Amino acid sequence: MLHKVLKVNSNDNVIVALRDLAAGEVVDFEGESYVLPYTVYAKHKFVTQDLAIGDAVMMYGVLVGRASQPIKRGEPVTTYNLKHDSEPYSTAKRQPYSWTPPDVSKWVGRTFKGYRRSDGKVGTYNYWLVIPLVFCENRNVLTLKDAFERELGYAQPDLYRDQVREFLHLYQHGQMDVIKKIEPFAGVATPKADASTTTKRPFKNVDGIKFLTHEGGCGGTRQDAHTLCSLFASYAVHPNVAGITVLSLGCQNSEEKILMDEIHKRSPHFDKPLYIFEQQQGTEAQMMSMAIKQTFLGLIKADQHEREDVPITELVVGLKCGGSDGFSGISANPVLGQVSDILVALGGKTLLAEFPELHGVEQELLNRCVTEEKAAKFERLMRDYSGKADAVGSAFAFNPSPGNIKDGLITDAIKSAGAAKKGGSAPIQDVTNYTEISSEKGLQLVCTPGNDVEATTGKTAAGATVILFTTGLGTPTGNPICPVMKVATNSTLAQKMSDVIDFDCGPVVTGEQTIQQNADALLEEIIQVASGKLTHAQRLAQDDFIPWKRGVSL
Structure with missing residues (x-):
């Protein structure tokens, strides 16, 4: 049976409604009776005592706000009567802390099937990553995405495209009345990508090719450009990544050298396949053709990784x-x-x-x-x-x-x-x-x-x-x-x-x-x-x- 209310911490002066509580309802809790003058909706809180302006409101045992208006016992806290406040903090005020770990005996020795990398880390998936160092390359990244995903079995099923095609066919054949009568999806329309498309994939151990786009890399501050390279470096060394294709324009603030320096800061012995292609070195067609060739060869290498049993202590959650x-x-x-x-x-x-x-x-x-x-x-x-x-x-x-x-x-x-x-x-x-x-x-x-x-x-x-x-x-x-x-x-x-x-x-x-x-x-x-x-x-x-x-x- 669903309880009506809950107090999270014994020091709290608010009680959480677990279901809608009607105005006038009497709530009995921990030996006290509360008559609610207003409706308190599920997930909201009412106070356990009369509060004057400036009085503290406590939840989870900590200060979470102060009354900005008088609040009567049983009234809900709202944006009208409660304003944010919290306790000041400082390293100088640190108190000793102790922890009693939970009993984990049932989990000792448990494993999952992950991908071991040469640096000792363990991935949960095996992805190839395609990234642009600057927003100018977004279009080229998306072109690669369309080509690789469709031909290698990673594309999403055209669930909604099929619906548009059906409507177009009916419209072209003068059947507007049929379109109006068609009901939308009544249930779950999740594409079953893991069942219907994986059988078509030539690289069985490559879980996907991921194509990132963004709006940075140039035109902002050098700090943002450097941060972007640092972010990409962290993704490059990530244990879920088997290899990386990088598209660069050539003149942007997020330089190739910064990317490589940041990668080697994080992984001095970095050995994953990483291919960088610069558009200003020739035509777009030349760059894209070479990127496709090297990425395909890289996928062959990535496919050599296989899942194996590893301790759950290798998870990073x-x-x-x-x-x-x-x-x-x-x-x-x-x-x-x-x-x-x-x-x-x-x-x-x-x-x-x-x-x-x-x-x-x-x-x-x-x-x-x-x-x-x-x-x-x-x-x-x-x-x-x-x-x-x-x-x-x-x-x-x-x-x-x-x-x-x-x-x-x-x-x-x-x-x-x-x-x-x-x-x-x-x-x-x-x-x-x-x-x-x-x-x-x-x-x-x-x-x-x-x-x-x-x-x-x-x-x-x-x-x-x-x-x-x-x-x-x-x-x-x-x-x-x-x-x-x-x-x-x-x-x-x-x-x-x-x-x-x-x-x-x-x-x-x-x-x-x-x-x-x-x-x-x-x-x-x-x-x-x-x-x-x-x-x-x-x-x-x-x-x-x-x-x-x-x-x-x-």
Whole structure:
């Protein structure tokens, strides 16, 4: 039976509605009765005591805002009566931190089928990557995409093109009345790319050829050009990448030398096939023909890699949320936190990013850093990032989107406190800036924006080989080279968007499963995906890629 309400932390003075609660309804909870003067919708919160202007609102045991209007006991918190606030933080205020790892005996010795690379890293997929150093080459990249995907069996089925063709045929034969009567797809229209097209692929061990485009590389700051090269370097050394084709115009700010220097910083003994083609050295046809020839030869080499059993401790799991709702911090995000703690306890690596969505819980994270040096780096990155956001009139406090607010995330601190649950409770072993890759195991903080695609792009650059993406509202985000598993906070979403959602944490909300039970089921699914089971984002070719532009355009 679905419980009506939940208090997340004993120190909280708000209670979460697990279903719609009508005005006038009496809620009995922990020996107290609350008469609700207004409707409190599912995922929203009502206060447990009368609050005056300026009084603190606590959730997850931390300050998440202050009353901007008097709030009576039982009234919901809204954008009208609650304003963002959070506790100040400082490395100097660090407190001792201890952690009791979970029992992981059932997971010891578990394996997945991955691709071992010469540098010792293990990939979950085996992709060839085609990238442009500058936006001028986007057209050529897309031309290569069309040629390679169609001829080698990687193209998406023309599901919607077939529908247009049918309508055209009817229109040309004067059957407008038939077109008007045709019903749209009633169910899931996900292309079955893993079943119908893989049999046509000559390179059975190449999971795909991924073609990236972007709007940078020239015309912006040199910082952005260098960052773009660093990002591509991180993708080049990524264990899910077998080889790389690079298209260059020749005169852009993102120079070939910068790319190669950044690659060798990350992998001094880099030995993957990498081919660079410059358009200003001749005709477009000459460049494209040579690029096709070398890429084809490279695919033959890439096809020699085969999956083999490797310990799950070789996984690098990114932890992400987007399209969050009021259940994110009580179901899906804590489930990810439990998965993270399990993997860390086993000796694996997990990545927690989205710095704007850690605003309000900085002190807890500072306390969890294993060294003063790591904590100081986190504080420096946070203050630098938030300072730049403030300077352009877009403070972290403005972070919740209209969709977030509608579904109960009233302040950034509420959103952040729930988002941080993805990182579990393990100590933080390292802190990395955007495009940096750490050799440390354990939980790490990675500086990225909260923007869904910019965050998954950056998290992949940090080395994630599987990304867990929690969502309460639904988002189709994916990544070209890293599988993104969409994890629903509630079962209604999982059923409504079944062609997008890969895993359902709704049973945690209903009480059908504990966080531990749900996390165990999710880890089993992660092992399947890491071994080659496609996510919905992969089936849909949801290859989202947006570099974080940190400078300004010139």
